[in-house]
Amino acid sequence: MLVADLKKILERSNGLEASMGFDIIQLDDGRIILELPVSPSHLNLNGTLHGGAYASLLDCVIGVNIRNLAGDPLVTVNLNISYFAAAVEGEIIVATAKILHQGYKIASGEGEIRNSEGKLLAKGSGTFKILRSK
Numbered sequence: 001m002l003v004a005d006l007k008k009i010l011e012r013s014n015g016l017e018a019s020m021g022f023d024i025i026q027l028d029d030g031r032i033i034l035e036l037p038v039s040p041s042h043l044n045l046n047g048t049l050h051g052g053a054y055a056s057l058l059d060c061v062i063g064v065n066i067r068n069l070a071g072d073p074l075v076t077v078n079l080n081i082s083y084f085a086a087a088v089e090g091e092i093i094v095a096t097a098k099i100l101h102q103g104y105k106i107a108s109g110e111g112e113i114r115n116s117e118g119k120l121l122a123k124g125s126g127t128f129k130i131l132r133s134k
């Protein structure tokens with residue numbers, strides 16, 4: 001799938017991915033990069049990026065990477081996240097992911113989120129069920 005194709009799918013979507021406001025920087029076989037400008041709607045009561053925003057971004061970046069190679073829809077079976085540092089409004093954070101294993105029905109990957117200086121903010125791993133039509 002090309003970056004432009006994925007952007008069109010997300011633009012037509014009314015889902016969480018469309019409302020988060022991230023930009024797809026790269027989408028190749030096995031490699032994906034998303035950028036998210038941290039806005040007020042992403043913040044928690046402490047004024048930093050909400051943990052749910054990290055989780056959603058990691059779920060999306062890992063899942064889209066797997067879906068791109070699998071060619072079929074998928075659902076998250078498990079998602080584990082470790083938080084290391086906070087992002088604040090105005091920062092641009094970058095999420096990347098790689099696939100660890102892909103079987104016919106189950107795949108797993110890991111992702112990380114860094115700020116523009118390269119500081120690790122969060123890291124996660126996920127397992128996804130591929131919804132094969134056959």
